[in-house]
Amino acid sequence: MAVSTAAGSAVAGEPIAGEPLCPQRMVMEHLTSRWGVMVLIRLLERSHRFSELRRSISTVGRVSEKMLAQTLQNLERDGLVHRDAKPVIPPHVDYSLTDLGREAAEQVRALALWTNERMDDVQKSRAAYDVAKGRASGF
């Protein structure tokens, strides 16, 4: 495990760090992230509390609190989600879409719906592709 020598970078003439992504790409990432999609779609129906969202989404896959919180923060920062924290004990926080967020959510939902509708075609295409490439699933 040759730990020493910073090695990497090799020739190096410029920073090794990947470019920071243009701002629009970042919005897209937030909108289409694994849980961003689900959050937006759920909030399109009605506002939800934190753990309400979590349970609701759990039908599709487990969300860690961390990732849900992060997702919500990203969306809030982008002005897509409104966070209403009521100063009571125990804490009660409602999340809802802003007008901007509603627009975004409609787009995202359209894409998600299309994906669901066309899933069969995609699956068939995948199977055909795999067979053609000899990557049999059964072997």
Added chain:
Amino acid sequence: MAVSTAAGSAVAGEPIAGEPLCPQRMVMEHLTSRWGVMVLIRLLERSHRFSELRRSISTVGRVSEKMLAQTLQNLERDGLVHRDAKPVIPPHVDYSLTDLGREAAEQVRALALWTNERMDDVQKSRAAYDVAKGRASGF
């Protein structure tokens, strides 16, 4: 090749591996991946050759050949992109959208266009959020 040392796992009672993502999520990933979006939008105009795509996309950020190839393979496997390899020297490969891919590309483009249109609002929201949180960008 992904040796994946099962090692550690510490407490673990169940597999450490993250769940494999439902098939629909995988399609979404391909469609909205960093380069997937660009590829679909470019191919919506007209068919492109490999390096044509690469150059065209490079206005937005550098794509490694590896990632472009991978992106195209994913989209091809999902039946969204058609690959036409002409048996000549030097090689000549044309990529174009299938009917299914065209539908997908329209959805993705709509989302991308919305993002561009609303970018100003998002940026303002971000700035306001950062100020409110004390994360001043200048200070």
Added chain:
DNA sequence: CAGCATCCCCGCAGATACTG
């Protein structure tokens, strides 16, 4: 209940080299 801080694994993706 709704988070934040910390630790740590493993898989995405860039760089480099080689091929038909």
Added chain:
DNA sequence: CAGTATCTGCGGGGATGCTG
């Protein structure tokens, strides 16, 4: 030209523990 193969780093994201 249009890819493949191989190595490696870095950071996304899960698990756990603590707080208001």
